[in-house]
Amino acid sequence: MIRLAEVTARIGGQVTALAGRIGTAGDFANVVDRNQLPQVTPAAYVLPAGLSGGSAEAGAGMFVQSFRETVSVVIVVRVAGDPTAARAIDEASPIVRSVIEAVAGWAPDDAIGIFILAQAELVGATGGALVFQIDFALDDQLRITA
DSSP states (O other): OHHHHHHHHHHHOGGGGGTTTOOOOOHHHHHHHHHHOSSSSSEEEEEEEEEEEEEEEETTHHHHHHEHHHHEEEEEOOOOOOOTTHHHHHHHHHHHHHHHHHHTTTTTTTTTSSSEOOOOOOOOETTTEEEEEEEEEEEEEEEOOO
8 A cells, every 4th residue: 555656666767857856755745844846857746645445345354445545746847947937838748748658557566456547737836837736546455364
């Protein structure tokens, strides 16, 4: 569960523009606390976005429950000399698409389902930077032996 490391590795290996520029939830918390976007972009942060439980069955010493895990990828793109972020959308669009193509339809080896695109949206524009959030969902299953 909470497959942040796998998603981070997948994006880092597939999206050249973000290789070495993918932060954690802790890194993102520091950015938010300081109210300061990263100086070097494009940059991304892979964040846990929640778990939601599905149907469950118990019997013969086994508990099985389906669940959906959601992972968010926040992408920050800044274009030098573009204080209104007018050109940033041209820079960001191929990166957003590359992240979607890297994660959607893929699954870690031990997962039951595959990641799907849940939603993507522009969540902010400030200081010449655009901030996109892409949410991916993975249907999986708990199997616990009592």
